Amino acid sequence: MEKTEVSCKDLEDLQLRGRVGTGLGAAGSGSGIIGGQARVEIRSGGPEETVIMGVIDRDAIEAAILAHRDEFVLCYVNEINAENPNLKGQVVPTFVIGSTGRVTKAGISTSTIKNANVDRCVLQVIKRIQFPIPIGAGVVQVTYPFKYRPVSNTGG
Numbered sequence: 557m558e559k560t561e562v563s564c565k566d567l568e569d570l571q572l573r574g575r576v577g578t579g580l581g582a583a584g585s586g587s588g589i590i591g592g593q594a595r596v597e598i599r600s601g602g603p604e605e606t607v608i609m610g611v612i613d614r615d616a617i618e619a620a621i622l623a624h625r626d627e628f629v630l631c632y633v634n635e636i637n638a639e640n641p642n643l644k645g646q647v648v649p650t651f652v653i654g655s656t657g658r659v660t661k662a663g664i665s666t667s668t669i670k671n672a673n674v675d676r677c678v679l680q681v682i683k684r685i686q687f688p689i690p691i692g693a694g695v696v697q698v699t700y701p702f703k704y705r706p707v708s709n710t711g712g
Contacts, residue, residue: 611691612653617698620687627684631677632704644705645669647678651700655693659683665699678702 621628636643645668654660662682664675690696 611694612688612696616688617653617696617700620685621700624681624685627681628678628702631674631681634677635671635674636706640671642706643669643671643674645671646701646703647675648699648701649678649682651682651698653687653690653696653698655690655695657687657689659685659687660695669704674704 632643647667647669648665649662650665651659651662659682662679664679667675669675687696
């Protein structure tokens with residue numbers, strides 16, 4: 557298997573302000589305030605760190621992950637609202653996309669966030685994503701970093 561380094565364009569800064577949410581979803585149901593007064597920045601991918609081994613379009617992987625970005629943000633928001641307001645760092649999962657487009661293996665390659673709940677949540681979201689089927693119905697190994705940090709409420 558040839559190793560190919562892939563540069564993914566950075567996500568626009570994703571900021572989450574407190575909002576009222578209601579509804580049903582895969583994770584359960586409920587209503588209430590999500591995010592409180594917290595503002596969050598999440599950046600994923602990055603020119604220096606995203607690595608894809610196997611044959612699959614990098615833009616397709618990026619699109620599949622971006623479709624779930626609110627879930628990745630929620631992994632972090634749940635923890636900064638749980639008495640960890642200054643939590644920041646990077647979570648770098650490595651996962652294998654199988655011949656059906658489903659994740660068959662996933663683990664944390666490295667994590668500087670030092671929060672097992674965020675690490676575990678990121679992996680749970682990754683495992684739920686339906687990726688495109690790899691070319692030739694092979695398997696693809698991906699390393700995809702997520703960088704989290706709180707954003708100051710000053711200035712806006």
